[in-house]
Amino acid sequence: MYRYLLLFIMAIPGVIAAQAPPTPAGSTDFSKVTAYSEIAPFLANAQKTSAFLKTTIIGQSVNKRNIYAATFSSGDFGKDSTKVKVLIFAQQHGNEQSGKEAALLLISELTRPENHYLLSRLDIAIIPQVNPDGSEVNQRRNANQADLNRNHLILTEPETKALHAFFDQYLFDVALDVHEYSPYSEDWLNAGFRKNTQVALGAPTNLNVSEKIRNFAADKTLPYVMNQLSLNNYSSFVYCPGDPPGKGYIRHSTFDINDGRQSFAIQQTLSFIQEGMNGTDNFVQNLKQRSLSQMTGMRSLLEFSYNNNIEIRKIVSDERKAMLKEPGSSHISIQATHAGNGRQLQLPVLSVKTGRDSTVMITDYRPIVKSVADVKKPVAYLIPDDLTEVVEWAERQNLIKKPYKPAATDKIERAFVQRIDSIDFEGDIIVNPGLEPKIFTPEEISKTYIEIPVNQLKGLMAAIALEPKSMLGLVTYDKYRHLLRDLTWFPILKLYR
């Protein structure tokens, strides 16, 4: 009798599947958002349903709330090199609630036995809420009033530090940063339209991310995920911020590396941003549909990673190995611009007047990122060991570093700041120094230095951060602006051999 009962249960996985735990918002049919206090009980409950799920606390917010990660693995998480490691993280912006709800839905889905096939090729980590303090008061920023998605380079906030420490621990192959966009801007409404795409997706755009990864992400991954969304009746489009015709141009997002997507992409990760739609009240309007569409995008990326397991591991591993080679003659792009490709863009929109789907022709469409200033890649950057704030930055970034030991053949480049001009970067005016570089021998350099080799996984990130003329560098942040001073030597040096 007992034996038959067991067989009965095993034969009908649906019986077990029906037990997938409802998410806190899901159990109210999305009439409210999930509160911070409901996340831990939900995860504990989900963990009872699936032996493959573990919950970890990766860090704490400014106000000491826990940041949770749910990890799914059929073995020892992150240890099996035949598996693609996928990281999905949501709600860096506290007022973008559907990312969190979708992440919780996905966790619930992954406890279902019929989805466990994914774990034969994937290890999956899901962080539903990077910014719990912001979420509780439905505000974009964290409790220090910092925009976490502009903090991945300077890494001053506990939330972004926790996220990067978690990434560094496992070196994920695939990453997805989940957000919401607001389609209700005045400029667009005045033009008579608003964007109406349920899910917008962006691939890496920084030119220093390997071309193979950029192309694979844009040409293989995005079309797959967008097609899956369409099969599930959700509209999707490539992430295209910008202004309506006559007011500005449309581009494929920023190439800055201070956001979630690009900060991992610069470490040669197949890294994406997904943006669902805000409600008009930011909150519960259409929350169910917004969460389900976001969850479908996440889920489709998992399927893509499952289907392309071997190719993804090879591309990521090859491109990361290439980072560890000596610099050779390659160059680093430190300034770039958005350029057109001669084509116009037919952008799907909603007509405010008719309330119907429509399209608008974008003539000023700039999908290409073009480098306008490059530097020859040095062997290392040298930070004066008494330049505490930059040494501490290197520590926060978990960079490989060592005391600089001069060799007779070393050529050391110092940059003299002749003047400080400005330059437009995606609508912001930032510093643009005029520099006069000069080569010195080690004997001519009096201070002691910390050496940051460029041949490390975060070497390109470090180079982009430490170059004085970098559009994305530390000197473009208020905190580090003083490192650039008229008619002085820039304190950080470059080592060539």
Ligand SMILES: [Zn+2]
């Ligand atoms: Zn956001």
